[in-house]
Amino acid sequence: MKRINIAIDGPSGAGKSTAAKAIADELGIICLDTGAMYRAAGLKALRLGVDPCDAENALRIMADTDVDIIYCDGVQHIMLDGEDVTDKIRTQEVAQAASDISKIPEVRIKLAAAQRAFAQKYDVVMDGREIGTFVLPNAEYKFFVTASVEERARRRYLELERKGALDGKSYDDIKAQIETRDYNDSTREFAPLRCADDAVVIDTTNMDEAQVCAAIIDAVRAKG
Ligand code: DC
Secondary structure, three states: OOOOEEEEEOOOOOOHHHHHHHHHHHHOOEEEEHHHHHHHHHHHHHHHOOOOOOHHHHHHHHHOOOEEEEEEOOEEEEEEOOEEOHHHOOOHHHHHHHHHHOOOHHHHHHHHHHHHHHHHHOOEEEEEOOHHHHHOOOOOEEEEEEOOHHHHHHHHHHHHHHHOOOOOOOHHHHHHHHHHHHHHHHHOOOOOOOOOOOOEEEEOOOOOHHHHHHHHHHHHHHHO
16 A cells, blocks of 8 residues: 655744644644654763764764654654653754754664654654655655744744743844754755755745645645
8 A cells, every 4th residue: 555655844943843743633644753853863962972973973872772753642752762752852952963963874874764664654744854855755745844044033932932941042042043953954965954856845934834734735635
């Protein structure tokens, strides 16, 4: 049986994860947030005091690292060496470590293999940076979800403010962090953030979550 594989790529803060979850719910299929896997790898490096840019040591610890995804009542939980770290990977420090460790080709190859196995087993909406270009180049449905850096920084600022997690950071600090990650993710040599030639581009700068979700679902249904 042919699996439904929907690839959603794009830069940080463009609304991919929120859209992916809503679409998976609407279609009754699973959603895999691949960024969470890189975040778990980044967390492991931080915990062991290993510089995530130091490929040799990062690879040494990754050889002994188990990153797994499980679902409880349809909600994704990310497991690091058997520990549920879902609530521990959403800090800015872990995000940067994830971005750094994700530049190492062998780390990507290991996590991409797990993601491909997942897509063979389940109908899935997968969001990341290079799902349509590298992980699932044959996915039937590919989207590139983006937004202006100002809008992405505004959303992230409001989200952190709502959670009381700004830690004294200004809008400009958040914008600079997003720009650094964009640069990192799109200039790495191996499987960078890139829009697949056959992806549908959705610029969410002036769209709300419901509109983004509707645009993707309409495109999936139109294709059949
Ligand atoms: O989507 P996110 O913010 O949770 O991702 C964190 C970092 O992980 C991101 O800056 C780059 C990396 N990443 C990646 O390289 N490839 C993916 N498919 C997903 C995330």
